[in-house]
Amino acid sequence: MKTLVYVDHDNANLGDATLATVTAASKLGEVHLLVAGAGCAAVGEAAAKIAGVGKVHVADDAAYEHQLAENVAPLIAGLMDAHDAVLFPATTTGKNIAPRVAALLDVMQISDILSVEGEKTFTRPIYAGNAIATVESTDAKLVITVRGTAFDKAEASGGSAEIEAVASTGDAGKSSFVGAEIAKSERPELTSAKIIVSGGRALKDAETFEATIMPLADKFGAGVGASRAAVDAGYVPNDYQVGQTGKIVAPEVYIAIGISGAIQHLAGMKDSKTIIAINKDEDAPIFQVADIGLVADLYQAVPELMEKL
Amino acid sequence: MKALVPVKRVIDYNVKPRVKADGSGVDLSNVKMSMNPFDEIAVEQAIRLKEAGKIDEIVAVSIGPAKAQETLRTALAMGADSAVLVETDETVEPLAVAKILKAVAAEVEPGLIILGKQAIDDDSNQTGQMLAALMDLPQGTFASKVEVEGDHVSVTREVDGGLETVKLSVPAIITTDLRLNEPRYASLPNIMKAKKKPLGTKTPADYGVDIAPRLKTLTVAEPPVRQAGVKVADVDELVAKLKAMGVA
Ligand SMILES: Cc1cc2nc3c(=O)[nH]c(=O)nc-3n(C[C@H](O)[C@H](O)[C@H](O)COP(=O)(O)OP(=O)(O)OC[C@H]3O[C@@H](n4cnc5c(N)ncnc54)[C@H](O)[C@@H]3O)c2cc1C
Numbered sequence A: 001m002k003t004l005v006y007v008d009h010d011n012a013n014l015g016d017a018t019l020a021t022v023t024a025a026s027k028l029g030e031v032h033l034l035v036a037g038a039g040c041a042a043v044g045e046a047a048a049k050i051a052g053v054g055k056v057h058v059a060d061d062a063a064y065e066h067q068l069a070e071n072v073a074p075l076i077a078g079l080m081d082a083h084d085a086v087l088f089p090a091t092t093t094g095k096n097i098a099p100r101v102a103a104l105l106d107v108m109q110i111s112d113i114l115s116v117e118g119e120k121t122f123t124r125p126i127y128a129g130n131a132i133a134t135v136e137s138t139d140a141k142l143v144i145t146v147r148g149t150a151f152d153k154a155e156a157s158g159g160s161a162e163i164e165a166v167a168s169t170g171d172a173g174k175s176s177f178v179g180a181e182i183a184k185s186e187r188p189e190l191t192s193a194k195i196i197v198s199g200g201r202a203l204k205d206a207e208t209f210e211a212t213i214m215p216l217a218d219k220f221g222a223g224v225g226a227s228r229a230a231v232d233a234g235y236v237p238n239d240y241q242v243g244q245t246g247k248i249v250a251p252e253v254y255i256a257i258g259i260s261g262a263i264q265h266l267a268g269m270k271d272s273k274t275i276i277a278i279n280k281d282e283d284a285p286i287f288q289v290a291d292i293g294l295v296a297d298l299y300q301a302v303p304e305l306m307e308k309l
Numbered sequence B: 001m002k003a004l005v006p007v008k009r010v011i012d013y014n015v016k017p018r019v020k021a022d023g024s025g026v027d028l029s030n031v032k033m034s035m036n037p038f039d040e041i042a043v044e045q046a047i048r049l050k051e052a053g054k055i056d057e058i059v060a061v062s063i064g065p066a067k068a069q070e071t072l073r074t075a076l077a078m079g080a081d082s083a084v085l086v087e088t089d090e091t092v093e094p095l096a097v098a099k100i101l102k103a104v105a106a107e108v109e110p111g112l113i114i115l116g117k118q119a120i121d122d123d124s125n126q127t128g129q130m131l132a133a134l135m136d137l138p139q140g141t142f143a144s145k146v147e148v149e150g151d152h153v154s155v156t157r158e159v160d161g162g163l164e165t166v167k168l169s170v171p172a173i174i175t176t177d178l179r180l181n182e183p184r185y186a187s188l189p190n191i192m193k194a195k196k197k198p199l200g201t202k203t204p205a206d207y208g209v210d211i212a213p214r215l216k217t218l219t220v221a222e223p224p225v226r227q228a229g230v231k232v233a234d235v236d237e238l239v240a241k242l243k244a245m246g247v248a
């Protein structure tokens, strides 16, 4: 089988989610990559070094600068005569583009796969991960999004794939990019952090969240996450949300502070290796998944922890 | 201009789903069902645009069993003007839902189609994007802000790194994220009024759409359960554990 992996990037670097997607694709067959962007030659070169990649298609055009789905989807659909499957990382970029490609190909997409069970058979979470479905596609082509935490990352070096330029399909003329507010943080990214400290509604407000959670995260060199309640209340920006409809994380250690453990939150973090919870309610559902639980008022426990670490 | 709002009847988000013992699916008998939360946000957004004078009519549509009428009545009670049920007892996959919605849209001729970003049962996150492809329209997915300006709509999107704003020509497809708005509750008088609002019924065959599934579900299983952990008595014990793990 010939597979095409969509590379998620910012025209300069490619992310870890793509490396996991390459691993998933390699279980199906030969792996080709597609880099669609503007001034993205460096990404193409980095992509060519990924171990196990056969070829890198680079579509470098102003129309692809912000990876607008309206412009990128026809490009990918055009490459699908020569490929049997296309896989996207389940990032917001992948989730935005993949279904548009699937519909152009008249194919039912398989979202957020956890494993490859056969040529056309995959597992995927449904109902916020409370059930795992094994599904088999009957379509001629496969369109898949891949959960990054479910696959090991392919080696970013060691490969020497051929780079081939692809002609642009141009600007569809339906949408344009206006601007972005992308937070710059010194802390590790959530989806690749080894340790994550997360705060919930109990953190009261943005100042308290900052003063309580951030120093602890810095002590561990950890990424910072949050529950939906904390994001909705404006303690932290949207990209901190962990859960069914936020980011899916699986760090070595996940420390949940003042988070009750609603199923939607658990869906995003219960594959973490070790879960630690601090909550003053001993019946909070978070304790059902926590490896180590501390029933305590976080405003006493966290400062004490800071002092004793 | 009109807004078309697809709403799905799903398991209530407060219910913990149970996998059937025979592995054929999730047990939905005697389970509380509600409107998909993202679709409530979509209905609310359409109503707000109507209140702001940007939309003059809201049509809600659901594809599902006869009981999905309840979901449509909820949309009508919130403020939608009319509703269409495309009735079927079969499971309809996002691709087929998108094809049916395309056919409904051909009749309604909406300027905006506002969907949820994701149905909380299948967690597909596909239908809006597929509909946009089938109708060859622009898409503003995972919206946290929507502003209609003349023949354009500006959509702020929740993306992995933060926020991104795109400008789309109308007609356009929008899918909602959690922070777009807080949906209203229907008042009792509005629930009564909703009973008199028009609710038409169709079938997928009326639109000539083949809903045969493309994905075969082989099994549905419980996820691996985590081993019960321990509770520590105090911070000292927690610190000791962290040290033993090598993280402190
Ligand atoms: C469609 C939909 C999608 C959703 N998606 C997500 C998602 O992706 N991610 C997500 O997180 N949620 C999501 N939710 C929301 C979810 O259902 C919960 O509402 C949310 O996770 C609750 O956040 P919380 O635990 O911070 O708040 P709460 O449930 O209010 O819990 C606060 C906790 O803090 C504890 N506490 C209070 N004070 C202290 C103190 N001083 N010391 C110690 N503990 C204290 C309390 O005992 C309580 O357990 C979604 C909901 C819906 C409907």
Ligand SMILES: Nc1ncnc2c1ncn2[C@@H]1O[C@H](COP(=O)(O)O)[C@@H](O)[C@H]1O
Pocket: B006, B007, B008, B009, B036, B038, B039, B042, B061, B062, B063, B064, B092, B094, B097, B114, B115, B116, B117, B118, B119, B120, B122, B123, B124, B125, B126, B127, B128
């Ligand atoms: N059966 C359905 N009836 C009406 N709308 C639907 C249906 N299925 C999906 N949708 C819409 O598509 C969105 C995304 O669903 P999904 O792609 O299944 O995650 C939902 O939030 C609804 O707005």
